[in-house]
Amino acid sequence: xxxxxxxxxxxxxxxxxxxxxxxxxxxxxxxxxxxxxxxxxxxxxxxxxxxxxxxxxxxxxxxxxxxxxxxxxxxxxxxxxxxxxxxxxxxxxxxxxxxxxxxxxxxxxxxxxxxxxxxxxxxxxxxxxxxxxxxxxxxxxxxxxxxxxxxxxxxxxxxxxxxxxxxxxxx
Amino acid sequence: xxxxxxxxxxxxxxxxxxxxxxxxxxxxxxxxxxxxxxxxxxxxxxxxxxxxxxxxxxxxxxxxxxxxxxxxxxxxxxxxxxxxxxxxxxxxxxxxxxxxxxxxxxxxxxxxxxxxxxxxxxxxxxxxxxxxxxxxxxxxxxxxxxxxxxxxxxxxxxxxxxxxxxxxxxxxxxxxxxxxxx
Numbered sequence: 001x002x003x004x005x006x007x008x009x010x011x012x013x014x015x016x017x018x019x020x021x022x023x024x025x026x027x028x029x030x031x032x033x034x035x036x037x038x039x040x041x042x043x044x045x046x047x048x049x050x051x052x053x054x055x056x057x058x059x060x061x062x063x064x065x066x067x068x069x070x071x072x073x074x075x076x077x078x079x080x081x082x083x084x085x086x087x088x089x090x091x092x093x094x095x096x097x098x099x100x101x102x103x104x105x106x107x108x109x110x111x112x113x114x115x116x117x118x119x120x121x122x123x124x125x126x127x128x129x130x131x132x133x134x135x136x137x138x139x140x141x142x143x144x145x146x147x148x149x150x151x152x153x154x155x156x157x158x159x160x161x162x163x164x165x166x167x168x169x170x171x
Numbered sequence: 172x173x174x175x176x177x178x179x180x181x182x183x184x185x186x187x188x189x190x191x192x193x194x195x196x197x198x199x200x201x202x203x204x205x206x207x208x209x210x211x212x213x214x215x216x217x218x219x220x221x222x223x224x225x226x227x228x229x230x231x232x233x234x235x236x237x238x239x240x241x242x243x244x245x246x247x248x249x250x251x252x253x254x255x256x257x258x259x260x261x262x263x264x265x266x267x268x269x270x271x272x273x274x275x276x277x278x279x280x281x282x283x284x285x286x287x288x289x290x291x292x293x294x295x296x297x298x299x300x301x302x303x304x305x306x307x308x309x310x311x312x313x314x315x316x317x318x319x320x321x322x323x324x325x326x327x328x329x330x331x332x333x334x335x336x337x338x339x340x341x342x343x344x345x346x347x348x349x350x351x352x353x
Contacts, residue, residue: 115264
């Protein structure tokens with residue numbers, strides 16, 4: 001057992017259900033994360049985010065008054081956000097495609113479907129630590145690159161700057 | 172198949188990529204220590220025991236939500252029914268109430284589709300789900316095949332209803348016309 005404690009690592013849990021919040025806290029504590037902050041909605045979470053500047057966020061989707069999607073958007077886009085690049089793992093029971101797509105388009109880094117398993121959570125954390133994703137900034141989106149796979153058979157449309165061999169802009 | 176990328180764009184989109192490192196990432200030392208901990212079988216086993224140890228507490232919480240669900244049903248309050256069913260599907264799996272979670276998930280999927288389609292819910296289907304959720308969660312033998320059988324049968328019903336909702340949405344005037352079509 002590594003037995004490591006991560007004295008400087010800070011995690012924020014945003015979850016309105018106290019039982020789930022406690023469960024997530026216990027899992028992070030078992031991992032050795034020393035500073036775990038909790039909020040029961042997106043509004044409170046943003047205050048903690050500004051104050052503590054966590055290294056990772058685990059958030060639920062459905063919360064009031066500000067849900068996980070609006071909170072993620074706030075983290076990514078707000079001028080007040082101390083770290084718009086912070087990894088966000090959405091831990092949710094929502095399986096409806098539209099909700100998942102909305103969360104992805106708000107800038108969520110990873111998804112973890114409930115029920116929570118230790119392997120599932122640890123795998124998502126390992127992903128953000130080991131393979132941090134590039135961020136994309138354009139008029140409609142700011143967040144982790146939503147293209148996870150490179151499709152060799154893709155024939156366009158080519159839209160991104162790095163898709164082109166020449167950097168010449170047409171006039 | 173190799174795809175040749177174009178050399179001259181028709182339009183250059185204003186998207187920029189920011190690579191890790193250009194924005195703050197976990198320091199190398201912390202990252203490697205953390206990865207070691209995340210893959211340590213003993214830590215993973217401890218975490219799994221933490222989850223298992225919470226099952227009874229979560230089961231009691233699910234039963235509390237079922238009381239609220241039944242109150243919402245008596246008030247015919249679909250918004251609260253969805254909220255409670257959503258809480259139940261989120262907790263049930265970790266409470267060891269797999270069938271309960273699956274049935275609650277089916278109800279949530281159905282109510283979400285109904286809401287988006289602007290239709291009225293099939294009261295009988297909702298009532299069937301509510302009864303099944305309550306029975307499955309309260310039964311001592313929830314984990315037996317009986318609970319799974321009920322969950323499977325209700326899932327078939329929900330799929331059928333979702334197909335009907337989608338078909339109906341496709342048939343609505345204005346949806347069939349291709350955009351900018353003649």
